[in-house]
């Protein structure tokens with residue numbers, strides 16, 4: 583399978599990439615790791631006339647602490663996230679999530695920003711970014727803005743990013759001292775993508791009850807989402823409430839059904855993995 587012909591442009595800076603986006607308009611696509619876009623081009627599901635390569639821009643790459651937050655450049659690869667000591671210590675579920683994406687080759691090329699911008703309903707990162715309350719930084723020629731992960735995923739392969747905007751970074755507050763978190767997924771056996779993936783972060787009070795709970799879910803519906811019905815069902819409660827609360831993950835959910843899993847199976851997976859994720863996050867928390 584070969585893609586339709588296209589012109590390749592290597593941007594020297596975010597500024598130049600933004601200018602090219604304006605110049606080529608709807609005929610252009612950004613290229614980061616190429617591990618979602620190139621397969622789509624080969625299947626002729628995407629036929630951009632111009633590819634603007636931002637994958638090797640240093641200003642989009644790397645992991646740093648900035649004003650109490652951890653900032654990860656959009657072009658940072660899954661492998662860099664997986665192996666970062668800072669991410670492992672302060673954003674554990676994100677490192678765990680990165681380690682479960684595809685295989686070594688995918689993790690060496692694919693990027694955090696590319697995965698979030700692509701918004702595949704079975705992608706892993708969105709669940710972890712939601713549970714860690716990440717913020718997506720967007721830049722356009724008219725300025726920059728920040729969108730909370732909770733408002734970033736709009737629908738199937740659709741995000742809050744507008745034409746002419748580039749995802750430049752994702753920032754996170756570190757997990758609070760004593761808080762616990764985890765990412766778990768049920769793999770689609772052939773592709774390794776998430777049939778369902780659930781990330782949970784929890785903080786417990788002195789009595790061992792839930793002080794804060796955030797649950798991010800991917801794979802179940804057309805877009806990744808925060809399971810707020812689960813979170814509110816657990817507020818102030820103890821671990822004996824987990825199973826009942828986890829069942830709320832499917833409240834109002836329009837579960838996907840395809841050749842890999844029926845909506846009923848995906849819903850059951852979501853309930854089971856939500857329970858397990860909260861149990862494991864609580865076991866890792868101090869309280």
Ligand SMILES: Cc1cc2nc3c(=O)[nH]c(=O)nc-3n(C[C@H](O)[C@H](O)[C@H](O)COP(=O)(O)OP(=O)(O)OC[C@H]3O[C@@H](n4cnc5c(N)ncnc54)[C@H](O)[C@@H]3O)c2cc1C
Pocket residue numbers: 611612613614615616617618619620621636656657682683684685688691692693694695696697699700702704705706707743747748749750773774775776
């Ligand atoms: C064999 C295989 C197995 C995989 N398994 C998994 C898996 O288990 N779990 C999983 O989550 N993913 C999996 N993936 C997908 C992989 O993680 C991709 O790398 C990722 O989804 C996209 O990142 P990318 O950098 O490759 O983006 P690209 O493919 O370069 O781009 C994807 C889309 O995002 C846009 N884009 C890219 N960067 C930006 C940016 N900074 N700002 C705005 N728009 C941007 C592009 O224009 C394009 O539309 C797999 C892929 C393959 C090929």
